[in-house]
Amino acid sequence: MKKIAVLTSGGDAPGMNAAIRAVVRTAVFHDMEVVGVFQGYQGLIDGDFKRLHVRSVAKILGRGGTILKSARCQDFHEAEGRKRAHVNLVEAGIDGLVVIGGNGTFTGAMKFGRETGFSVVGLPGTIDNDLSGSDSTIGFDTAINTVVEAVDKIRDTADSHNRLFFVEVMGRDSGFIALKSGIATGAVAVMTPEMGMSIDDLVAVLAAGEQSNKTSSIVIVAEGDPNGGAYEIAKRVQAKNDTYETRITVLGHLQRGGSPSCFDRVLASRLGVAAVEALRQGHTDVMAGVINDRIELTPFQMAISNKSTINEDEVRIARILSI
Numbered sequence: 001m002k003k004i005a006v007l008t009s010g011g012d013a014p015g016m017n018a019a020i021r022a023v024v025r026t027a028v029f030h031d032m033e034v035v036g037v038f039q040g041y042q043g044l045i046d047g048d049f050k051r052l053h054v055r056s057v058a059k060i061l062g063r064g065g066t067i068l069k070s071a072r073c074q075d076f077h078e079a080e081g082r083k084r085a086h087v088n089l090v091e092a093g094i095d096g097l098v099v100i101g102g103n104g105t106f107t108g109a110m111k112f113g114r115e116t117g118f119s120v121v122g123l124p125g126t127i128d129n130d131l132s133g134s135d136s137t138i139g140f141d142t143a144i145n146t147v148v149e150a151v152d153k154i155r156d157t158a159d160s161h162n163r164l165f166f167v168e169v170m171g172r173d174s175g176f177i178a179l180k181s182g183i184a185t186g187a188v189a190v191m192t193p194e195m196g197m198s199i200d201d202l203v204a205v206l207a208a209g210e211q212s213n214k215t216s217s218i219v220i221v222a223e224g225d226p227n228g229g230a231y232e233i234a235k236r237v238q239a240k241n242d243t244y245e246t247r248i249t250v251l252g253h254l255q256r257g258g259s260p261s262c263f264d265r266v267l268a269s270r271l272g273v274a275a276v277e278a279l280r281q282g283h284t285d286v287m288a289g290v291i292n293d294r295i296e297l298t299p300f301q302m303a304i305s306n307k308s309t310i311n312e313d314e315v316r317i318a319r320i321l322s323i
């Protein structure tokens, strides 16, 4: 393998730049050429390529976002779009591709690789942590630290006014961000798609908190919770008990920005090296991840379909410590 391409796709995540840097430098280290593809799969279809050198990725290790830009590309869902992408790669003399992203990115990569026979290796880049094959995804650690910093501030004002706050965090179909940050901030309750807490359960938990003289309470709500978002849940709690003075904060895209944590920089660096070396060894259709501190390759199909499950022990811990 002499020339590879790298792209970032889907929602950006802190640490994507560190991963791009590691891919570029590892390729150059092994005497390979590297091309950056802009705007994710859209750039593959449009041939939006640019040669990257060792210095093209200088000083990006600590920068949030992605220098290659990112997008969710509708055209890549179609066989026609994937065919055009393949033609562009072949014409540019590229023989391997590293994709950095989440579920949607790997679904596209899997189809593309199988239809064209092109070699593709993935890196898990999403704040949601909802992939199997890696204990943590690139960006998750930074995102939970951002949430903790924000919720600590909310706690100050919540406590000053004896208020009940509902804080909505990201995680489209998963509650990893909510659960970890809930434990770390001493939330009275955590609502996630996996935990299945009903409004009645929540009302009972809040009542118990009042009885034990809690002066402020914070409920962390994962955006994908089936009871609704923070606004809807707050409304339903109020309908059952209107004695609370409630406030709502939706943290939103704040969680996706910022300089990556040390953990994410190291994870992205390790995985960037692993992805290039995996391509060189002839691997394809796999995601590189870290499991129990070891690099492991997981087929795309498994990475996206066996969604890693929420840690039941953490659920138990969150409940015990919120009394």
Ligand code: F6P
Binding pocket: 011, 102, 126, 127, 128, 170, 171, 172, 223, 256
């Ligand atoms: O997948 C990452 C994520 O941040 C989710 O947590 C969130 O639901 C989604 O992306 C938001 O996507 P967009 O930035 O396209 O609105």
